[in-house]
Structures are given as C-alpha cells and as structure tokens.
Amino acid sequence: MDPLSISAGVAQVVTLAGTLIKCLNRFIVKTRNIRDSIQEVHDEIFTLQVALSEIQNMLKKRPKQLSFERDHHANIHRIIQLCQKSLETLCRELPELKDKAGAFERIRRSLEHSLKEERVVEIIHHIRSYKTVLQLSLTTISLGALWQTASSQNQIQAEIRKLTDAIRLSHLFAGHRRDVPLVQTRSSGSHIETGDIDENTLERVISDWRKTADDVATAFTLNETDRASIDTHSIQNSLMSVDTLPLYQEDAFDPEPDCRNTQSGEILDFQLKANRDVVRNLLQSGIFVKAAIYQHRGIELMKQLLETHDSYRADGTSNENLMNMKEELADIFSQCDSFEYHNKAKTVLEQLIAEVVKAEESQVDNNRRARLYHKLGAIYFKRGNVEHATTFLKRAFNGRIEINPRPRELIEETAELLVRVLQQAQVHDEARGIRDWVRHELRHEAIPSPSPTQTAPNDPNTNGLTYAYQWCKDQGSKFARPSIIRFVLTHKRIMAAGTHVNVDSKTFSFDYCDPILGMTPMHKAIQDGNIEVLQHMVSNVAHVEQRDASGSTLLHVAASKRERDICTMLLEERHADPNVVDHSDMTPLHKCQTNKGGVQVAELLFRRCPDLIDRVDVMGKTALYMACEKGNRKMVQSLLSQGRASPDIQGPGKRTPLIVAIDLAAQDSQKIRIVEQLLKHNADPNIADADGRTAFIAAKNAGLAASEIRRMLSSVPRRTSTATMNSASSSSRRNTTSNNSGIYSLAELALSR
Structure with missing residues (x-):
C-alpha cells in the first residue's frame, strides 16, 4: 500500500469525522447544560480528525516509502479503514445529530440515552483505540524523513526510544477494561463490511500494527547505510520488479546433503560481537521484542562455538558466558509489556535455576542462585501469583543473607520486594518483621518497642x-x-x-x-x-x-x-x-490547575519531572493553557519563570495561552496582568488561531482592557510567526531541548493531541 493511496483513504475519514464534529459542535453550542459524556465523544472524534489530517499531510510530503515500511503502512491503512467503518456505524446509531428540528432538550436526552447503549459504547471504545494508534503512527511515518535527514544515529535512536516508550505507556485498547468481561463478541470477520467490528478483530489488527511498528523501528535503528545515498524510487521499482518475477516451487535439490554449513571460529566470533552490538542498540531504543530475538540468535552462536571449536570449550569462562546470555534473555523478556513474554522469561529462569541447583554443592554459584530466585519471584509477582512469588523471594532473601560478605544493597532489594508481596497477601506481621530486621541489621537503626499502655x-x-x-x-x-x-x-x-x-x-x-x-x-x-x-x-x-x-x-x-x-x-x-496520565491524558500537573492556589504543588511536580511542563491533555491543553483559562496569575508566573513553560503551544481551536488570556481579560480586566506576563516571556502575538485571530485581532474585542492590551502589544516587535508558516503538526509542540533548531520531538508530537 503506497502512501498516496493511504492519503486518499484518509481524506474520506477526515471528511466523515468532520461531519460528526460539526453536528456535535452545533449541538454543544446550542445546549447550555451539556453533559460531559457528549463533550467527550466530540473531543475524541476531534482528536482523531487532527491525527488523521497530520498523517495525510505527512504522507503527501513523503510519497515514497522505504522497503521495510511497506507492511507497516499497509497496517495503518487497515486501521484507517476500520476506523471509517466505526464512524459510519456511529453516524447510523446517532440519527438525532442530523435532526435540526425539535427541542434541544429532547434531543439531548435522546442522545445521552444512545451514548449509554452497549452498542454505541463499544463503537466509541474502538474509535478511541484507533485514535491512539493513529497518533503513534504519525511518529512511525515521520521516522523515514528523520532517518534521511538526521545528522547522527544518536538522534534517530533517541526519537525511536521516545516512540517505543510512548507505545508502552499508551492505552492501545483504550476502551477495553481488562478487569471486566468483554462485551459479547461477534463472529470475527462476518460483519466487518458493515462496521460491526468485534474485540478480537480489534486486538488482532492493533497487534499486527504493533509488530510492524517494531519492525520499522528496528530497521531504522540497525541500518547503517549512508542515508543520503538511498534512492527510495529505485527501491520501489525494484520491489515492483520482484513482484512480477515468476514463482518457483520449493524442491529438495542438495548435491551435498551431508555437508555441514559450519563457519570458522574466527567468523563466528565476529558474528557474536556484532550480535552483542545489535542487542545493545535495540535495548537502548526500547525495542525489547526484537532484542530478545537477536539475543536468542546470540545464544545459538555461542552454542556453535562451544560445540564445534575446542579452543572455546577449553575456555572455562565460556559456559559462564552462555549462562549470562540466557539470564540476559530472561531480563529482556521481563521488559516486554505482555503476559506472553513474561511467561517466556519465567521459563528461561526456571531452566537456569534447575541447571544451577543440580550442580555439585561445591560448584553451586550462590550469588546466581539467589539472583535467579529474585527474578523469578518478581515475574510471579507481575503475574499476580503472590504465593509463588513469596516462596521464591524468601529463597532469594535467605540466600543473599548467607553470602559472605553480605551484599547489603542486594539484600535490601529483595527485602523491599518481599515486603510488597507479603503486604499484598495481607501478611503484615511478616512484612513488618522483615522491614524491621533490615533496619536493625543492615542500617543499624533502633526499633522502638510499643508501650502496652497505649x-x-x-x-x-x-x-x-x-x-x-x-x-x-x-x-x-x-x-x-x-x-x-x-x-x-x-x-x-x-x-x-x-x-x-x-x-x-x-x-x-x-x-x-x-x-x-x-x-x-x-x-x-x-x-x-x-x-x-x-x-x-x-x-x-x-x-x-x-x-x-x-x-x-x-x-x-x-x-x-x-x-x-x-x-x-x-x-x-x-x-x-509524576509522569502518569489519566483517561483524559491529564498529568498531576494538569490536575492542580485551579482559579487560585496550587502553585506549591505545581512547583513540586515540575521540578521533580521537568518533562511535565509542556505535556498536553486529550484536548491539547498544557498546564499553562489551563492556568490562563482559569485566570491564575501566580500559577502562570510560576510555570513561565520557574517551570520555563513554552507560551506558544496551541490548544483547542489552535488558541495560544496569550489569546486565551486576552479573551479572559475582556471579561475581567483584572486579569490583564497575565497578558503582560506572557508577553514578558516572549509569547508570540502573531500566531493565529483556527479562526485566523492573532493576539492583535483578539485585543480589538477585549472591552475595557482593549486599549491597555494594545499598548502592551505595540511594544512587541512584529515578527513572522513560525506557527503560521508551518503545518498544524509542527505548531502543536516545540522541542525545548533542541537549541531552537526547529526539530520537534516526534514521539511527543504523536501524543500531544
């Protein structure tokens, strides 16, 4: 599926989403007491439309695809098709939106009733999942352009790490709560044409997308070819010519069936070193599944060296290295965010433990034994098996205590996890006893005895x-x-x-x-x-x-x-x-925004996690945007001066915090000082919102505050606004860590909506 074909398909979905948004927006504007549920549906579809529009723009800018992007683009197109079917079904399920006649209160009640129906709830949940995937797809599509223009592999690797972290943190199945039964599913594939998509289909399509997203990220991470010499047009032509070649059936031709394709120890040694380098790069980029695959290949290479080359068998450390590689494989599996890979980690750890304990008593590596038991207990705890987690963590704890000299940090590590497991099992006396023992024996703290009179x-x-x-x-x-x-x-x-x-x-x-x-x-x-x-x-x-x-x-x-x-x-x-979001993509920093107060909490949060300062919620609002909305002058000052918030990130309707502050000052002239603070911190008055209003235009309708605001603006030199020159994608977020180079963080851009 080529980018231009995908772009054409996106245009249809954008138009359909726009129709729904227009109907919902008209209804929201004319209904005074709008319910949150209706507003949420509007916001979800609006965010989806923005993501689709940016994908369309990106595909138009780079219509030629690299060979390893083809499958991923096909999966994106598949998700867009399913998204279109869901929107079409939603249009049919909500006919009231097209009915302009009648009382709005009657329509509101009918609409609220429809939004609570199981059928509609399921559709909206699917749309939410598609939205999240398409936001992330914007980044995966953008990687190709960065790969061809970036000056260093480190820059690419940093962007890929942001992407992979974003995928793990995102709720790809946003509408499906794993703690409740699934909505009754329909036969997979039988109703796809009508938009009746079941949960199994949704999970399968998104899982396919996730796999190809990892494939694309892996290709960009490991490909060391000179990017400037890549001719994507010739690549596509070569792919087309391959498709036209005749297909040959497999045969059993082999003139030397007994010939072993064993390479020399020197070549295998170089391959193993290259394998270690590949695994390291993949882990640095957060591509854990692919790293596990290459780690397994490295284990097989090490086995070949041990089996076929005497010099390696004679080396006493080779078996130790093989054990270390297997343990590293379990560690990689543990970092994968799925039950399937946690189960693989458990299997590897069990095999390693069995191998360790079967050795002669004098040959048992007690450090490794305790470490493996600790990791196995942690895996069981992740899986919710408290009983087995307790068993193996106790063995790890006791084993580390017996090591001489005692590894204090390792003992505390196991003790901390064991206490958490015991607390989860409601065995609080054991948990407290272990915690007190650690304090007394390792930290040498006095444990006060309770008074019986209390x-x-x-x-x-x-x-x-x-x-x-x-x-x-x-x-x-x-x-x-x-x-x-x-x-x-x-x-x-x-x-x-x-x-x-x-x-x-x-x-x-x-x-x-x-x-x-x-x-x-x-x-x-x-x-x-x-x-x-x-x-x-x-x-x-x-x-x-x-x-x-x-x-x-x-x-x-x-x-x-x-x-x-x-x-x-x-x-x-x-x-x-502190770097967590709720179902509305709000961070704790968003939550402390209010009409007054909250400054101390905000400073505590953004000092602890500076990345929070310009994070946006599902509506595209930063903490600064909210503070300007609510007229909290002290909060605005703190976010700008101490948090160094960007004053030009556009929110709903592409309004900047400056335009929001001017609109607020028009209602309450006392809020004019917020406008002054924003201008003092270089807010750009030339950026236009979705209605074409700049700060200068907004100031004309600022009522009693108009003259004062115009005076403030007159002292600001007019300059060409970067936001008006660039597309919506580039204006959604500035990369504050790129030395004002204009290169935006792709992973943040994908989640900024």
Whole structure:
C-alpha cells in the first residue's frame, strides 16, 4: 500500500469525522447544560480528525516509502479503514445529530440515552483505540524523513526510544477494561463490511500494527547505510520488479546433503560481537521484542562455538558466558509489556535455576542462585501469583543473607520486594518483621518497642494498621457493600449510600478499587485530606499507582486537592510516578490547575519531572493553557519563570495561552496582568488561531482592557510567526531541548493531541 493511496483513504475519514464534529459542535453550542459524556465523544472524534489530517499531510510530503515500511503502512491503512467503518456505524446509531428540528432538550436526552447503549459504547471504545494508534503512527511515518535527514544515529535512536516508550505507556485498547468481561463478541470477520467490528478483530489488527511498528523501528535503528545515498524510487521499482518475477516451487535439490554449513571460529566470533552490538542498540531504543530475538540468535552462536571449536570449550569462562546470555534473555523478556513474554522469561529462569541447583554443592554459584530466585519471584509477582512469588523471594532473601560478605544493597532489594508481596497477601506481621530486621541489621537503626499502655485506635503510631481499618469502618456511608448500595453514577462523580463495609472480608484491601464506587480507600483518604490514615495505608500496599474509575492515581487526586504534604509524601517516601496520565491524558500537573492556589504543588511536580511542563491533555491543553483559562496569575508566573513553560503551544481551536488570556481579560480586566506576563516571556502575538485571530485581532474585542492590551502589544516587535508558516503538526509542540533548531520531538508530537 503506497502512501498516496493511504492519503486518499484518509481524506474520506477526515471528511466523515468532520461531519460528526460539526453536528456535535452545533449541538454543544446550542445546549447550555451539556453533559460531559457528549463533550467527550466530540473531543475524541476531534482528536482523531487532527491525527488523521497530520498523517495525510505527512504522507503527501513523503510519497515514497522505504522497503521495510511497506507492511507497516499497509497496517495503518487497515486501521484507517476500520476506523471509517466505526464512524459510519456511529453516524447510523446517532440519527438525532442530523435532526435540526425539535427541542434541544429532547434531543439531548435522546442522545445521552444512545451514548449509554452497549452498542454505541463499544463503537466509541474502538474509535478511541484507533485514535491512539493513529497518533503513534504519525511518529512511525515521520521516522523515514528523520532517518534521511538526521545528522547522527544518536538522534534517530533517541526519537525511536521516545516512540517505543510512548507505545508502552499508551492505552492501545483504550476502551477495553481488562478487569471486566468483554462485551459479547461477534463472529470475527462476518460483519466487518458493515462496521460491526468485534474485540478480537480489534486486538488482532492493533497487534499486527504493533509488530510492524517494531519492525520499522528496528530497521531504522540497525541500518547503517549512508542515508543520503538511498534512492527510495529505485527501491520501489525494484520491489515492483520482484513482484512480477515468476514463482518457483520449493524442491529438495542438495548435491551435498551431508555437508555441514559450519563457519570458522574466527567468523563466528565476529558474528557474536556484532550480535552483542545489535542487542545493545535495540535495548537502548526500547525495542525489547526484537532484542530478545537477536539475543536468542546470540545464544545459538555461542552454542556453535562451544560445540564445534575446542579452543572455546577449553575456555572455562565460556559456559559462564552462555549462562549470562540466557539470564540476559530472561531480563529482556521481563521488559516486554505482555503476559506472553513474561511467561517466556519465567521459563528461561526456571531452566537456569534447575541447571544451577543440580550442580555439585561445591560448584553451586550462590550469588546466581539467589539472583535467579529474585527474578523469578518478581515475574510471579507481575503475574499476580503472590504465593509463588513469596516462596521464591524468601529463597532469594535467605540466600543473599548467607553470602559472605553480605551484599547489603542486594539484600535490601529483595527485602523491599518481599515486603510488597507479603503486604499484598495481607501478611503484615511478616512484612513488618522483615522491614524491621533490615533496619536493625543492615542500617543499624533502633526499633522502638510499643508501650502496652497505649491503645491502638487512639494512637496510630502504635498500631496504624488497626487505626486505618477503623477509619474505613467509620466511612461506612462512603464505602458500602455492593449488594446493598444505592447509587447515582455521573461522569467522574459518584454518590452512594449504604451500610458499613466488612473490612474483615478476605477481598478487602486498601488498594481495592470498588467497581461501583470507582475509588479505593486511599483515594478517599486523600479527598478528606487525612494524611495520617493515608500513611498507614500506603505502608501496607505494594505500590501507590492504583487508579480510580477516571484513571487517576493517588498523586492525581492529591494534586487536584492541592495537598502539598500528601504529594511530598507520595513522591519522596513512596516514589510515586509524576509522569502518569489519566483517561483524559491529564498529568498531576494538569490536575492542580485551579482559579487560585496550587502553585506549591505545581512547583513540586515540575521540578521533580521537568518533562511535565509542556505535556498536553486529550484536548491539547498544557498546564499553562489551563492556568490562563482559569485566570491564575501566580500559577502562570510560576510555570513561565520557574517551570520555563513554552507560551506558544496551541490548544483547542489552535488558541495560544496569550489569546486565551486576552479573551479572559475582556471579561475581567483584572486579569490583564497575565497578558503582560506572557508577553514578558516572549509569547508570540502573531500566531493565529483556527479562526485566523492573532493576539492583535483578539485585543480589538477585549472591552475595557482593549486599549491597555494594545499598548502592551505595540511594544512587541512584529515578527513572522513560525506557527503560521508551518503545518498544524509542527505548531502543536516545540522541542525545548533542541537549541531552537526547529526539530520537534516526534514521539511527543504523536501524543500531544
């Protein structure tokens, strides 16, 4: 499938998406009390249309494809076709959008009812998955242009690493919750022509895309050919000529069937060194599946050397090197983000452990034995098998303790993971005992003994676990048993009433997210600002990355409540990840944006993770854009001066923070100082939004603030706006780390919508 044909197909989907957006937008504008569910559908389709338009522009700019891109482009075209069918089906399922007559309130109710139907929910989920894949496809398509123009392989490798990280972090199956049963599927392939696409088809198509995306990234990573000498036209012509060659059936011709195609040890040695280099490059680029394939090839090369060349067999370290390579293979499998490869890692580790323990007692490598048990226990923990994880981690822990001299850091590593597993199994006494032993024996800290005169519930420092459980009981009206709950569910908002939760139930835990309530007890503790209870809870759970129904982690909720102390505790004591997004692609930095306050939390977040500063949510809004929307002058100042936020990243409707601030000043002249701050930090007033408005034009309609804003703008020299010269893709995000060279981060660009 050539790029121009794909581009033609994209044009049809863009037009169809535009029709839906127009209908939804007209409805949203004329309906005052629009529901979030309708707005979300509009935003999803709008983001999809933007991704498709940028793919179309990219394909037009580079109509010739490299040989190893062909299969990937074909998969992109397949996804675009399925996306078109889903949009067409959605148009049929929502006929009210085309009906301009009648009361809007009646249409709104009918539309809301339709959006809740299982059929429509499934279609929207598919569209969300297609959107995510197509956003990432923009990067994979762009890699070809970068590969031909980049000045160094390191630059290409950095962009590929961003892409592979983005693929792992993205929800490719955004609409499918893995903790609930699938919607009843239809026979695969029988209804594809009508747009009736089942979950199995969706997963198969996206999996095929993922595989070819890895193939393309691998080719760009490993190909060392001079890029300037590549003639893509001749490549395509050669491919066409190959297709016209006659096909020959396989035959059994072999004049020397007993001849062994064994190469010399010297050649095999060079091949093995090249293999090590390839694996290293793939791992640096984050292409773990391909790295595992090459690692396996390297193991086979090492086996050939050992089997056929006496000099290698005589080398006592060769068998050791082979064991190391197999262990590295297990490590690579562990980094792959799928159950299938974790299972392969488990199999390799089991084989290695069996080989280690069967050796004579004097020959057993206790360091390797303990290390392998640690890795195997970690794999079982990833798979949710707490029982086996506990068994093998205890063996690793005991084995490392017996090593002389004791490897302190390794013991602490295993102890930390074992404590998490025991906490997950609700075996808190063992977990606390191991933690106290480490503090006493390895860190030489004094462990205070509890006073028998102190009562557990009133003194959480003595028995915090009991205190936390008691708090959960006291929250009975908030955490109720699902069988007796009465609830009203709205978007991101849950109201419930019931009786006390049975905290003695085997299924109860602090990190359990009730499917009806949509939150964990820890989320509730943060909402109440109860850091004391929260500290006891988080010390008895495996990690702090639990999510509520909206996809918010504990750090998301703490940031939204502007709880600086809780954010500090989560980040410093529990190492919470600040670089996470919820279902709306909002980071914790987005969540702390409000009309006033939140500055301390924001500074804590972007100092800990500077990459957050210009991240955009699903609507394309940065934290700075939101701060300007809400009129938070102190937040704007902090984001610009300390966070060094880019003031020119365009959001919804291609509006810049400057235009947003001017529009706000037109309603509230006191907000004019935000305009001043943006101009002080070199905001470009020449950038036009989707309606062609620059800051100069927006200032004309700024009411009482118009004259003051025009005075500010008059002091800014007019300059050619890079955003008006470049396409929408180049204006969506600036690469702040490229020394203003104008080269944008491709992976960030793919996710910026």
